[in-house]
Amino acid sequence: MLGLQLPTDRRWAELIKNDLAELLTDHAWCEQKAASNAISMIVRYPELSELVTALTLIAQEELEHFGQVVERIHARGWKLGPERKDNYVNELMQFVRKDGDRDERLVDRLLFSAMIEARSCERFKLLTEEVEDPELREFYRELMVSEAGHYTTFIGFARTHGGRVDVDQRWKEFLAYEAQVVSRYGKAPTMHG
Secondary structure (H helix, E strand, C coil): CCCCCCCCCCHHHHHHHHCHHHHHHHHHHHHHHHHHHHHHHHHHCCCCHHHHHHHHHHHHHHHHHHHHHHHHHHHCCCCCCCCCCCHHHHHHHCCCCCCCCHHHHHHHHHHHHHHHHHHHHHHHHHHHHHCCCHHHHHHHHHHHHHHHHHHHHHHHHHHHCCCCCCHHHHHHHHHHHHHHHHCCCCCCCCCCC
């Protein structure tokens, strides 16, 4: 369903097992950034009422996830660390068109968002298989389902608002680019590290 060309190396899960505090802090900030991304698209495309409604729900859900991750951090006696820079996301953003018409820019922003949701979904699935804490395994299973829904929403709106853009071709280009990017990651105990 997700079409990712390069699966996460299972060695990444070993890194996570050894530093759950780092994973959870990084994950919390990823959820905050996902909420901010949805709000940013609302600001750019306020005239697209159905998109605004869907993105509002996604932003609320991502912020709720942020709170849920922070609760899990505190429940383990840890503190939320400072925001982390996400080089993976920053590299993906470089592929997003800055020029072109409004439809092309919207499609790219939606596909960028879908890509992050797809990779997060794939990583959450791996966490459901590898994390030893049963409560965290169930939590990541729930998030995996949520991220799959977000992925579908973003892809769907790209197709709806694509105009003359060949969305399926552009998605294939995103998948190929993401495979190159992700091949350099998976070496740190962070969501995309």
